[in-house]
Amino acid sequence: MSEAASAPAAQAVIGDSEFDRDTAVTRREPGVYDIVLSAGWTIFDAVNGGYLLAVLGRALSDTLPHPDPFTVSAYYLTASRPGPAVVRTQTVRTGRTLSTGQASLLQYDDEGNEVERIRVLASYGDLATLPDDVRTTAAPPAIPPLDQCFGPEDAPSDVRLPSGGTPIEGGSSIADRLMLKLDPSTLGWALGAPSGKGEMRAWFGLADGRDADPLSLLLAVDALPPTAFELGLKGWVPTVELTVHVRRRPAPGPLRVSITTRNLAGGFLEEDAEVWDSEGNLVAQSRQLARVGLG
Structure with missing residues (x-):
């Protein structure tokens, strides 16, 4: 048995919020995480894509040396369903200010075949270290109170x-x-x-x-x-x-x-x-x- 397989499972920090609990992933071994996708974030039987992105984002924040997503690109391959899923992550590159990784979320179909639901490529950094300088022509949308x-x-x-x-x-x-x-x-x-x-x-x-x-x-x-x-x-x-x-x-x-x-x-x-x-x-x-x- 490998050291990774014999090590106790690690779980990301879970806050008091339902969002934190439902996006928490458990590290089975380096680069492999288990999660049960909650039915509370569904639209009919399909799991919402933003919730899935947050799940993968949490796994990548555990994998990569930087804490915050800067840019995340996701391809939705098949519809995810509530229930057990596996997230597999890989570090692509690490640097002083940015690190890049990829992640996939997989589930099993009725025949027991592994099916990839979503694949992500993302770069992470530390938002707290960014300068305060802002030059923009964008303006907040006008929404009633x-x-x-x-x-x-x-x-x-x-x-x-x-x-x-x-x-x-x-x-x-x-x-x-x-x-x-x-x-x-x-x-x-x-x-x-x-x-x-x-x-x-x-x-x-x-x-x-x-x-x-x-x-x-x-x-x-x-x-x-x-x-x-x-x-x-x-x-x-x-x-x-x-x-x-x-x-x-x-x-x-x-x-x-x-x-x-x-x-x-x-x-x-x-x-x-x-x-x-x-x-x-x-x-x-x-x-x-x-x-x-x-x-």
Whole structure:
């Protein structure tokens, strides 16, 4: 038996938040981690892509010498399901300010075959060491105050406000774990009158009050309803590829998330997201390619 196999399993630090508990991975041996994907972060039977990215991000933060994700690019290969999964990580390169690694999440199908669900390439650094100099033309999105926005709990019984790609009718367990308040001007789809604009804006947080950190930003960029709804489309909008740039540690308090789509062609659209913290700092950006019209 190898030293790695005989060593006691190590587990990442688990906080009091449900998000921390549900993204915690247990190190079986160097580069191999076990996790049970929680059904609490699902959209129907599929696990939310942002939650999966946070799981892989936590495993990479344990593997690499730097603590924070700077850029993460993920390819979603097959739909993940709640239940046991394995994360395999590999260090690609380490440097003084950045380290790069790759990770894959795998599950077993009904025949017992190992199936890769998602593959990630990421560079990590230390956000605390970055200079304060900011030169930008970007500005926080104009969203009405929290008490003038609406979440799933505000919907009439015959209207569901889905999260992260859910069709209008059905189950979305992830919505119960989020503080999500949508800008009324991007809610036309829920009332049967989509605006025709590829825009979605919301206040975002975790329902248990946990403040945002770099790992939860990986969830935030993929937690809003898809912009396809405001374009008048229905059905599942699965992510093909998602790249996230984490720019700084967010200040405590709710986040503002803005997502836009400028081009839908050939059954695919892009979604560009910006995440702003309570002090007006741009803390994360992302772009994803998604398929539309799967219902």
